[in-house]
Amino acid sequence: MLHDPLPCEDRVGRLRSEFPETGAMLIFNEKNIRYLTGFTGGEGALMAGPDWLTLLVDGRYATQARAETRGAEIFECRNRIEGIAAAARRHGVGSVGFESPFLSVEEYLNLKEALPEAALRPLPKDFGFLRAVKDLGEIDRIREAARISAEALASLRGMIRPGIREEEIALELEYRMRRGGAEKVSFETIVAAGANSAFPHATPGRRAIADGDCVMIDYGAVWDGYHSDETCTFFVGRASERQREVYRHVLEAHDRAIRAIRAGVSCGEIDGVARSHLAGEGLASAFAHGTGHGVGLDVHEAPRLAAGREELLRAGMVVTVEPGVYLPGLWGIRIEDTVLVTQEGCEILTRTSKDLTLI
Amino acid sequence: MLHDPLPCEDRVGRLRSEFPETGAMLIFNEKNIRYLTGFTGGEGALMAGPDWLTLLVDGRYATQARAETRGAEIFECRNRIEGIAAAARRHGVGSVGFESPFLSVEEYLNLKEALPEAALRPLPKDFGFLRAVKDLGEIDRIREAARISAEALASLRGMIRPGIREEEIALELEYRMRRGGAEKVSFETIVAAGANSAFPHATPGRRAIADGDCVMIDYGAVWDGYHSDETCTFFVGRASERQREVYRHVLEAHDRAIRAIRAGVSCGEIDGVARSHLAGEGLASAFAHGTGHGVGLDVHEAPRLAAGREELLRAGMVVTVEPGVYLPGLWGIRIEDTVLVTQEGCEILTRTSKDLTLI
Numbered sequence: 001m002l003h004d005p006l007p008c009e010d011r012v013g014r015l016r017s018e019f020p021e022t023g024a025m026l027i028f029n030e031k032n033i034r035y036l037t038g039f040t041g042g043e044g045a046l047m048a049g050p051d052w053l054t055l056l057v058d059g060r061y062a063t064q065a066r067a068e069t070r071g072a073e074i075f076e077c078r079n080r081i082e083g084i085a086a087a088a089r090r091h092g093v094g095s096v097g098f099e100s101p102f103l104s105v106e107e108y109l110n111l112k113e114a115l116p117e118a119a120l121r122p123l124p125k126d127f128g129f130l131r132a133v134k135d136l137g138e139i140d141r142i143r144e145a146a147r148i149s150a151e152a153l154a155s156l157r158g159m160i161r162p163g164i165r166e167e168e169i170a171l172e173l174e175y176r177m178r179r180g181g182a183e184k185v186s187f188e189t190i191v192a193a194g195a196n197s198a199f200p201h202a203t204p205g206r207r208a209i210a211d212g213d214c215v216m217i218d219y220g221a222v223w224d225g226y227h228s229d230e231t232c233t234f235f236v237g238r239a240s241e242r243q244r245e246v247y248r249h250v251l252e253a254h255d256r257a258i259r260a261i262r263a264g265v266s267c268g269e270i271d272g273v274a275r276s277h278l279a280g281e282g283l284a285s286a287f288a289h290g291t292g293h294g295v296g297l298d299v300h301e302a303p304r305l306a307a308g309r310e311e312l313l314r315a316g317m318v319v320t321v322e323p324g325v326y327l328p329g330l331w332g333i334r335i336e337d338t339v340l341v342t343q344e345g346c347e348i349l350t351r352t353s354k355d356l357t358l359i
Numbered sequence: 360m361l362h363d364p365l366p367c368e369d370r371v372g373r374l375r376s377e378f379p380e381t382g383a384m385l386i387f388n389e390k391n392i393r394y395l396t397g398f399t400g401g402e403g404a405l406m407a408g409p410d411w412l413t414l415l416v417d418g419r420y421a422t423q424a425r426a427e428t429r430g431a432e433i434f435e436c437r438n439r440i441e442g443i444a445a446a447a448r449r450h451g452v453g454s455v456g457f458e459s460p461f462l463s464v465e466e467y468l469n470l471k472e473a474l475p476e477a478a479l480r481p482l483p484k485d486f487g488f489l490r491a492v493k494d495l496g497e498i499d500r501i502r503e504a505a506r507i508s509a510e511a512l513a514s515l516r517g518m519i520r521p522g523i524r525e526e527e528i529a530l531e532l533e534y535r536m537r538r539g540g541a542e543k544v545s546f547e548t549i550v551a552a553g554a555n556s557a558f559p560h561a562t563p564g565r566r567a568i569a570d571g572d573c574v575m576i577d578y579g580a581v582w583d584g585y586h587s588d589e590t591c592t593f594f595v596g597r598a599s600e601r602q603r604e605v606y607r608h609v610l611e612a613h614d615r616a617i618r619a620i621r622a623g624v625s626c627g628e629i630d631g632v633a634r635s636h637l638a639g640e641g642l643a644s645a646f647a648h649g650t651g652h653g654v655g656l657d658v659h660e661a662p663r664l665a666a667g668r669e670e671l672l673r674a675g676m677v678v679t680v681e682p683g684v685y686l687p688g689l690w691g692i693r694i695e696d697t698v699l700v701t702q703e704g705c706e707i708l709t710r711t712s713k714d715l716t717l718i
Contacts, residue, residue: 060560098464100463100464100465100468101463101464101465101466102463103463103464104459104460104461104462104463104464105457105459105460105462105463105464105467105481106459106460106481107460108464109459109481122464122465122468171534171537171538175530175534178530179530201419
């Protein structure tokens, strides 16, 4: 089931219909190239004309590209700029739209020099939205990444004791995800205890866990290219009344947002559900980030669940829901699940219980 | 000893003297920013005028930047393009040289729009050469990274037995480097057994080690930002006559190159020493990559030890020496050390014996 052929032809078709006004298109982002062709090499460029598709790779990647790629001709070149110029001349390309966030000025200048006759211009919108709705193969991969992650965390819960350091927990968790089959970790694991948990993006450090700490763990695995993303906040030994109360508020914000998710609702509206609940408890300013983001080949991708975002959720999108409350100098609590949007609601893909947990 | 203050003032002085013709300079590469200021956040931009230095970071990094940075004012901004525009106006900057390999076309267009009156142009040469000669603090850090790496490898040598998979060795080695104090691994560890070792950049896979395999391990650690890089090729149980012979040739090429290294010799000459030895043994075409590269804040940096490179080695440069022979379908042998160039010769920083080793 997990090794279904990638629907690359369909994806390239959507690319062409989204940018009908463009002559040829140049895709540089490695995840976009993978999405459109199956090539996982991470270097190269993809050039799409109205009825042709050429993947440009250097000699190191030619064998791999031929083995992995569907529907694109492979063009081996010394560097991608020369390759693009040769392919453009061969196909008589006069106008090229390119991914401007993923091309450096240096390469752009080289490309202009190599293709003086062509009109180069940035594609008018970001490609990322094309990847937002996942197909069944992608959802299976995210589900598997979430399963591997949760099993690894469950297996080391007993280690989270007074005396162990944040960085030791993070390393052990990453090791166990990979032992469990992850090809890599989704991002640098966050393990933040006590006052460190009040930083939303803390780096695990040498701080030892103490009795009464809350411990925020934000982690995920990659399986066959796809990411998972989950945050648990545990309490070591005991939780204060205030911690229990805030935990309840964050969990309620999380639950309400999840209950509000279904196809057709705007991303901003979901953010508003979580945000207004915390605001009603006097915690508006303690929740200083968005409610969620898409997850797929990247751990952060379209759509964003944040204030003012008018995009509508669609069935097949996979997004996180992760309200948090951060009290500088004291502690922070974030609760995050990754969910699959459906017509009627959503399905939670991450596996760890979000009930308040003393360990 | 290892927490010496960084000589940032001296480094910024060298930057200014290397680009005297430039009004203000914009540095985007995160390692270059770290080198010049000590800031390890990895995001932001550094702007250097003739007598001022401004680090632009967003709110997430302001506290960290103030704690880490020496000699630069910290300017907090919503995004780096807006921040650059504001700083340029404040200092009355009319002309800006920027690192064109590290600025995307999208950001460049935003910058042009935000600073319509300024002349923006790429810096005329790559900044990397400024980092090629290391100071004592940097050398200590590389030495420590090399020590951590070699200890981790030594500790798991007993695991390299028939039946264990390449990916298991790689994971275990990475885990042990981090347990030993590495902040991360230097690059994705290569463990390539049997025919896989004939690919210079193999990815560890599910292949189990078999009796009689050669196993190539290319690995390194990062300590306080600095990388190590070392390759060992071991033989499991036995080595054939042909393997012993080729190993001897590669080791001799490696040893000769190392003996040739000293301040004042050109990089191309060192490459030629290794290459001509292998050519003399009929192995010219089997050695299809350069002999080495600089190591520091990046695992690959200036200088490159390759054919035609006329740059002269200088005392304090840290470079790899890594000849290899790859026989497609059969096996490959690479032997790599990282060395410190001195006036009279060099000192080997990596720690594992390169004598032919059966395990």
